[in-house]
Amino acid sequence: MTSFINWIQQVASLTWFNIRTLPERLGSAAASVVGIAGVVLVLVGVLSIANGFRQAMVSSGSPDTVIVLRAGSDSELTSGLGREETRFIADAPGLARDADGPLASAELFVIINLPKRSTGTDANIPLRGVGKTAFSVRGNVKLVAGRTFEPGRNEVIVGAAATSQFAGLDLNAKLKIGQNEWTVVGIFTADGQLAESEIWADAPVLQAAYKRGDTYQSVNARLTSESSFQEFKDALSLNPQLNVKVTRQSDFFAEQSEAVTAFITNIGVMIAGLMALGAFFGALNTMYSAVASRTREIATLRALGFGRVPIILSVLLESLCLALLGGVVGGSLAWLAFDGQQSSTINWQNFSQVAFSFAVTPELLSRAITWSAFIGLVGGFLPAVRAARTQIATALREV
Amino acid sequence: MKFLALVLGNLRRKKLRTALTVLSILVAFLLYGLLCVVREALTAGVSMAGADRLVTRHRVSIIQLLPQSYTARMERIPGVAAVAHQTWFGGIYQDPKNFFPNMPVDPARFMDMFPEFRLTDEEKKAWLSTRTGAVVGRTTADRFGWKLGDTVPLQSPIWGTPKGDTIWNFQIVGIYEGAKKNTDASQLFFRYDYFDEARQYGRGEVGWYTIRIEDPDKAAEVAAAIDAEFSNSPAETKTEPEGAFAQGFAQQVGNIGAIMLGIQSAVFFTILLVAGNTMAQAIRERTNEIGVLKAIGFRNGTILGLVLAESCTIAALGGLAGLGLCWVMTLGGSPAPAVLPVFYFPPANLLIGVLMVVGLGLVAGAFPAWQATRLRVADALRRSV
Numbered sequence: 001m002t003s004f005i006n007w008i009q010q011v012a013s014l015t016w017f018n019i020r021t022l023p024e025r026l027g028s029a030a031a032s033v034v035g036i037a038g039v040v041l042v043l044v045g046v047l048s049i050a051n052g053f054r055q056a057m058v059s060s061g062s063p064d065t066v067i068v069l070r071a072g073s074d075s076e077l078t079s080g081l082g083r084e085e086t087r088f089i090a091d092a093p094g095l096a097r098d099a100d101g102p103l104a105s106a107e108l109f110v111i112i113n114l115p116k117r118s119t120g121t122d123a124n125i126p127l128r129g130v131g132k133t134a135f136s137v138r139g140n141v142k143l144v145a146g147r148t149f150e151p152g153r154n155e156v157i158v159g160a161a162a163t164s165q166f167a168g169l170d171l172n173a174k175l176k177i178g179q180n181e182w183t184v185v186g187i188f189t190a191d192g193q194l195a196e197s198e199i200w201a202d203a204p205v206l207q208a209a210y211k212r213g214d215t216y217q218s219v220n221a222r223l224t225s226e227s228s229f230q231e232f233k234d235a236l237s238l239n240p241q242l243n244v245k246v247t248r249q250s251d252f253f254a255e256q257s258e259a260v261t262a263f264i265t266n267i268g269v270m271i272a273g274l275m276a277l278g279a280f281f282g283a284l285n286t287m288y289s290a291v292a293s294r295t296r297e298i299a300t301l302r303a304l305g306f307g308r309v310p311i312i313l314s315v316l317l318e319s320l321c322l323a324l325l326g327g328v329v330g331g332s333l334a335w336l337a338f339d340g341q342q343s344s345t346i347n348w349q350n351f352s353q354v355a356f357s358f359a360v361t362p363e364l365l366s367r368a369i370t371w372s373a374f375i376g377l378v379g380g381f382l383p384a385v386r387a388a389r390t391q392i393a394t395a396l397r398e399v
Numbered sequence: 400m401k402f403l404a405l406v407l408g409n410l411r412r413k414k415l416r417t418a419l420t421v422l423s424i425l426v427a428f429l430l431y432g433l434l435c436v437v438r439e440a441l442t443a444g445v446s447m448a449g450a451d452r453l454v455t456r457h458r459v460s461i462i463q464l465l466p467q468s469y470t471a472r473m474e475r476i477p478g479v480a481a482v483a484h485q486t487w488f489g490g491i492y493q494d495p496k497n498f499f500p501n502m503p504v505d506p507a508r509f510m511d512m513f514p515e516f517r518l519t520d521e522e523k524k525a526w527l528s529t530r531t532g533a534v535v536g537r538t539t540a541d542r543f544g545w546k547l548g549d550t551v552p553l554q555s556p557i558w559g560t561p562k563g564d565t566i567w568n569f570q571i572v573g574i575y576e577g578a579k580k581n582t583d584a585s586q587l588f589f590r591y592d593y594f595d596e597a598r599q600y601g602r603g604e605v606g607w608y609t610i611r612i613e614d615p616d617k618a619a620e621v622a623a624a625i626d627a628e629f630s631n632s633p634a635e636t637k638t639e640p641e642g643a644f645a646q647g648f649a650q651q652v653g654n655i656g657a658i659m660l661g662i663q664s665a666v667f668f669t670i671l672l673v674a675g676n677t678m679a680q681a682i683r684e685r686t687n688e689i690g691v692l693k694a695i696g697f698r699n700g701t702i703l704g705l706v707l708a709e710s711c712t713i714a715a716l717g718g719l720a721g722l723g724l725c726w727v728m729t730l731g732g733s734p735a736p737a738v739l740p741v742f743y744f745p746p747a748n749l750l751i752g753v754l755m756v757v758g759l760g761l762v763a764g765a766f767p768a769w770q771a772t773r774l775r776v777a778d779a780l781r782r783s784v
Contacts, residue, residue: 031676038669042662049658073556074495077462111460113637121650124460178459178635263735267437271430275666278426282673285419289680292413346651348498351462353651 010306014314019321025290032286033326035279036375040330040368041337042275046268047367048338048358050261053345056356057257060194061249064226065137068219068236071243075256075350076109076218081244083214088242089221094232096222098136104221105134108206111352112177112199114166116344123344125166126198126352127156127177129206129216137222141195146171146186151202154209157186159196161355165344169199180209194253197344197355220249256349276375283379287319291383298387299395308388315384316377323376327369334368335360402701406708413681417713420677424717424759425724427670428752432725434663435748439581440733441652443741444645447515447581451480451615453622454644456607458635462487464604465634467595472628473610478621480613483512486591486606490553490567492543499539499736501553501587502606503594512609515578516588522547522573530593534573536584542736545571551587559599567597585740609641674717675763678710682767689771690779699772706771710764711757718756722749 022029061067068089069079081089083106090104097103108129113122128134132151135141149155156175163169175182182201190196207214223229233246247255291298298311339360344353410417439446455473457463464486473482483505490501506526510518518526518534526532535545545551552566560566569589577584595602612621622638629636639647689702726744733742771779 027676028680031673035669035673038666042666045658045662070556072554074491078489078556111462113458113460116650119650121647123647123651178463179631179633266735271434271662271666274426274430274433275670278423278430278666278670279673281419281423281426282670282677285416285423285673285677288416288419289677 007307007310010310011313011317014301014306014310015317018314018318022318025293028286028289029322032279032283032322032379033329035282036323036326036372037330037333039272039275039279039375040327040372041334043268043272043371044331044334044360044364044368045338045358046271047265047364048334048360049343050264050268051361051364052343052356052359053264053354054257054261055359056192056194056197056354057253057261057347058250059192061251061253063229063248063250064223065249066221066223066229066232067247067249067252068221069217069245069247071245073245076107077111077350077352079217081106081216081219083216085242085244086216086219088239089219089236089244092232092235092239094223094228094235096224100133102221103133103137104219105131105137106203106216106219107131107134108203108210108212108215109217109350110206110210111350114168116165117167118165120167123166124346124352125162126350127206128195128198128200129203130200131203134200134220137220138190138193138195139222140191140193141188142190143186143188146184148186149200149202152205153202154180154182154205155185156182156199156201157188158184158200159198159355160187160189161192161196161342161344162199163187164342165197165353165355178209192357194354197353256347259348260345272371276371280375280379283319283323283375284382286322287315287380287383288386290318291315291387294387295390295395299390299392302390302392303396311388312384315387316380319380319384320373320376323372323379324369326376327372330372331365331368335365402705402708406705406712409685409709410712416677416681420674420713421717421720423670423674424714425721427667427674428718428721428756429725430670430721431663431667431752431755432722432744432748433728434660435752436725436729436742436744437739438660439743439745439748440739440741442646442649443581443583445642445649447579447583448640448642448645449611450640450642451612451618452512452641453610453612453618453625453638454607454641455610455625455636455638456644458626458637461607463634464601464606465608465636467591467603467605469608469629469634469636473608473625476621476624476628478612478614478617478624479610481508481511481611482608483508484591484605484608485509485588486594486604487557488553488555488589488594489557490555490587492551492553497543499542499585499587499740501533501589503591504588505591506588509588512611515582516575516584517578518573518575522575525572526590529570529572530590531568531570532572533569533587533589534575535571535587536740537574537576538584538733538736538740539587540571540574541732542585545574547571547574558594558601561597580743581741581745583740585736610638671759675759678713678763679767682706682709682764682771686771686774686779687781690774690776693774693776693779703768703772706768707761707764711760714756714760714763718752718759722752722756 070081073079086106090102095102095104110127111124112127114125116123149157158169171184171187173184236242236244236246338358341358344355347354457465470482473479485502485504488501488503526534549571551569554566618640625638626636729742729744733739
């Protein structure tokens with residue numbers, strides 16, 4: 001027991017000694033901290049993009065809402081439903097109702113081109129034709145400025161994210177789309193969900209402007225409860241007059257975001273992985289030279305009676321401390337630089353822009369710090385073993 | 400040359416340190432190379448655009464269609480040499496994950512417009528005589544193992560299906576090669592006449608036009624003339640050079656490209672900083688040896704040369720290996736042909752990489768070398784470490 005306490009004391013005093021003498025080796029220590037901070041910065045930065053995109057998409061669908069498309073289509077853009085079909089869908093069992101009837105919203109989805117504020121180049125933005133049930137189906141759409149559009153008039157309301165990303169979408173601005181002129185009468189938020197990247201107009205007016213007759217592209221509906229999904233889906237598939245695909249909104253958006261998120265994540269992990277390898281070599285080098293330059297010092301300690309294991313542990317701890325410092329520095333920089341950064345990218349599934357903000361989550365940070373600790377431990381291990389194996393007599397003779 | 404043994408001997412002195420430094424430089428340059436490859440892949444359309452080609456699309460957005468009858472009207476506009484059209488088909492091969500672009504075109508006009516898609520004369524002839532014939536790029540053909548004569552079934556959620564069929568069947572009559580490395584060889588093209596007859600709606604309409612002009616210097620005027628021709632019609636147009644059109648698409652991906660570039664620089668310089676520091680330290684440790692060299696009569700210039708030769712050797716070992724490794728990795732083609740059909744290491748970036756290798760060697764060696772040459776012999780000999 002006493003030997004164990006002695007052992008702990010040895011580790012503590014050696015580590016403290018190492019850390020106290022760090023300023024003497026400032027150059028090399030700083031290099032490894034910077035290297036690891038770089039890895040963490042990059043890892044967190046890239047993954048926060050994927051994270052933010054996924055959050056914007058996935059949070060947009062709640063499990064108790066469904067989207068109905070024509071069978072075989074994987075996005076609203078390629079779907080099409082006649083007025084009759086939308087009626088059948090709205091009348092199916094399992095849907096929630098309010099005083100006006102079932103909470104089902106038949107919607108039209110087209111894309112228009114507008115210049116992005118950041119680059120001035122054109123990008124695609126969704127223009128959605130909706131009825132008044134669209135608001136009750138989503139439940140979280142709030143007007144923050146102006147009023148909602150009046151049915152039958154060329155008026156639009158614009159999502160908050162769309163306003164910030166695209167030029168010409170300010171309140172009361174006039175918007176010329178094809179031969180029609182529309183007025184922006186309101187700006188809305190939707191808890192950061194996908195709808196905030198869209199422009200909404202009255203469905204019948206949009207149908208006329210786009211010569212779509214009396215057709216729609218999707219029906220978004222609210223279920224009475226999460227579990228009534230199956231009942232609703234079965235009812236639709238049993239109806240011979242319908243040929244549709246029913247998806248929970250949460251699944252639909254998860255599927256839509258898959259390609260982009262996977263792409264960003266793969267590239268991010270590849271970059272960060274290679275970088276970690278580079279930083280690992282750097283850390284190994286730093287620790288090796290730190291140990292090499294202290295060969296005599298370590299031999300002296302050994303001669304004084306310090307054990308091999310405490311020496312190994314103290315070198316490992318030093319390396320871990322440097323790595324953690326690097327991790328924290330990198331993580332904080334990433335958080336400062338990336339968190340909440342507004343951006344938009346194209347969702348290839350329907351060729352339209354999704355506005356989102358980068359999200360540096362605590363989970364992401366802890367993952368990054370784990371990475372840095374791992375690099376530090378692995379980078380410190382070999383030099384530590386080498387330090388402990390030094391022959392006392394030879395080492396003391398060395399210059 | 401006579402000091403080669405000395406330089407190599409110094410490198411061998413601490414083999415492990417030399418190896419680690421070389422490896423971290425290797426990683427940095429490998430990363431540089433891969434990011435160049437990805438960036439090139441994301442902007443491939445911009446660099447392959449023809450200077451004498453314009454693209455005309457519906458003014459409101461690319462998903463709005465234009466009448467096919469615009470072809471004749473465009474051809475009459477002065478300065479226009481040729482007109483071809485394409486339409487987004489959105490066909491799915493077995494699973495949406497197997498994505499590749501597929502479009503109906505007018506074969507004769509198309510082949511004339513895009514000489515960069517290389518077909519043999521027999522393939523051209525076969526396409527002109529096969530109504531359901533399609534030509535596909537090498538990348539996609541290899542991806543799915545398609546050969547000439549194969550029948551490829553595609554499902555189109557946008558246009559419906561031909562009467563009596565549940566899917567669209569296309570016969571592969573040609574496999575085109577890209578004329579250059581940055582030609583997108585992932586697309587499939589089939590005949591518009593068959594498409595127009597078999598689709599269930601939108602008959603007589605096309606997605607967008609490509610126009611070749613006689614004089615590239617007059618691009619802006621011709622574009623304006625085309626848009627003026629169709630202004631105040633139900634389908635107004637927007638015409639721009641092919642490069643600008645492709646760039647608009649690339650920019651839709653957003654500032655993610657720019658962020659990746661930022662990351663590339665951050666990463667690269669972090670690793671180089673660490674490696675450079677190690678290299679400088681290796682020289683610093685030998686201050687008193689340099690003192691000895693000076694004492695026995697070496698000139699400052701020679702010492703500078705020796706130190707630089709050493710650091711440049713390390714940089715070259717790591718850097719050239721990294722660049723070479725990246726080049727070898729891209730030989731196998733794209734790991735994700737659906738997202739990045741064009742995948743190669745642009746020679747210009749390779750050259751820049753080599754220059755950076757030299758730069759790294761010089762910068763990492765210069766500072767300690769400069770310090771060494773300024774040392775007085777006596778001071779240098781007195782110093783240990």
